[in-house]
Amino acid sequence: MTVTDAQHAAHALDHGHTTLLEPAAQRTGHQDHVHHAGHGAEHEPGSGPDEHVGHEGHGGHGEHGDHGRHRGHGEHEERPRDGEHAAHGHMDHEMNRSAVEHGAMGHGGHEHHMGAVAGLPMAERADDRDGLRLDRLHVALGPALPDWPAGLVLRMELQGDVVQRAEVDLVPRSSASGPAFWNEPWLRALAGGSVTVGEAARRRCAAHLDSLGRLLGVAGWSDAAARARDARDLLLGGAGRDELAQRVRPLVRRLRRSWTLRWLVAGVGAQAQGPAGGDVHGRLMAWLDAIEHSLDGVDGVEPLPDRPLTGPRGRVDTGTPPSQHLLDALPGLLQGAEFACARLIVASLDPDLDELAPQHASGAPGHG
Numbered sequence: 001m002t003v004t005d006a007q008h009a010a011h012a013l014d015h016g017h018t019t020l021l022e023p024a025a026q027r028t029g030h031q032d033h034v035h036h037a038g039h040g041a042e043h044e045p046g047s048g049p050d051e052h053v054g055h056e057g058h059g060g061h062g063e064h065g066d067h068g069r070h071r072g073h074g075e076h077e078e079r080p081r082d083g084e085h086a087a088h089g090h091m092d093h094e095m096n097r098s099a100v101e102h103g104a105m106g107h108g109g110h111e112h113h114m115g116a117v118a119g120l121p122m123a124e125r126a127d128d129r130d131g132l133r134l135d136r137l138h139v140a141l142g143p144a145l146p147d148w149p150a151g152l153v154l155r156m157e158l159q160g161d162v163v164q165r166a167e168v169d170l171v172p173r174s175s176a177s178g179p180a181f182w183n184e185p186w187l188r189a190l191a192g193g194s195v196t197v198g199e200a201a202r203r204r205c206a207a208h209l210d211s212l213g214r215l216l217g218v219a220g221w222s223d224a225a226a227r228a229r230d231a232r233d234l235l236l237g238g239a240g241r242d243e244l245a246q247r248v249r250p251l252v253r254r255l256r257r258s259w260t261l262r263w264l265v266a267g268v269g270a271q272a273q274g275p276a277g278g279d280v281h282g283r284l285m286a287w288l289d290a291i292e293h294s295l296d297g298v299d300g301v302e303p304l305p306d307r308p309l310t311g312p313r314g315r316v317d318t319g320t321p322p323s324q325h326l327l328d329a330l331p332g333l334l335q336g337a338e339f340a341c342a343r344l345i346v347a348s349l350d351p352d353l354d355e356l357a358p359q360h361a362s363g364a365p366g367h368g
Contacts, residue, residue: 176357198300205294207312269345321355
């Protein structure tokens with residue numbers, strides 16, 4: 001596209017934007033329009049791009065005749081305005097309208113699959129909790145996302161922006177070469193090894209700071225997340241209690257006093273009891289309590305008691321990895337939650353999938 005004068009620049013940019021958004025197959029059919037863009041005044045009415053990109057000074061939709069079927073006009077109407085999907089939280093209505101145009105809804109709205117548009121699965125219909133029939137969309141999260149348990153896949157059924165159903169799926173894992181890192185001191189003690197309370201406290205504190213960094217990252221608190229990860233690295237590097245306190249305690253105080261953080265996560269992913277008891281904010285506060293308590297004992301030299309052997313996510317001496325209990329609770333916490341809160345809920349549980357690797361799920365000492 002060549003623009004030879006300033007008065008056609010805005011028009012050419014609008015048309016270029018529309019052309020870039022259309023599929024390649026449709027774009028091929030309109031190369032003649034692109035070739036002559038910027039010179040609409042020289043074309044016959046209805047033949048140039050000026051007739052269907054909403055350029056100032058042209059008539060309404062009814063003046064374009066058959067051009068309403070081309071991408072430059074009809075599809076331009078279909079394309080949502082900037083931020084429209086963010087405001088509504090889903091793409092259901094746009095997908096259904098496209099399905100009607102392509103004949104994909106010839107099933108009369110029944111519960112079976114309604115075909116695909118541009119390679120994407122179509123939404124289906126189902127009754128929601130208010131008695132309305134809304135589009136039902138299947139969405140998967142994982143197995144690789146920033147601040148996400150590696151290998152975890154969540155398969156969710158959405159109506160609007162509400163999770164109606166969720167299933168946990170795990171990417172198959174090969175046998176681990178050693179015990180799960182965050183549980184290693186307690187698993188070593190379970191096998192009869194010598195472990196001090198300071199070693200266990202250091203690993204517990206670092207594990208909670210690691211989980212804290214992920215939750216804060218998902219919540220958009222990148223600065224606080226970076227501080228949590230820096231403190232975690234200092235702990236694992238063997239820093240002393242006094243040096244660690246200077247890094248950790250200001251962060252803990254800041255998070256405890258933050259009403260913004262409380263407003264953001266309070267009431268999300270609530271459960272009355274069990275391994276995931278409380279809500280996202282309650283689980284965050286429990287981590288802060290454990291961080292402060294563990295920080296006081298990182299230099300302890302006394303032997304770790306034989307029982308109970310409780311790692312960062314729960315007891316490791318019961319035969320079931322503690323993260324398995326967290327994964328079992330996850331579908332119930334997600335049901336009825338808004339889609340935007342799903343990642344916050346997962347981050348507040350932070351299951352460690354290394355615990356479920358074959359070596360730890362079976363054959364490890366104390367796990368049968």
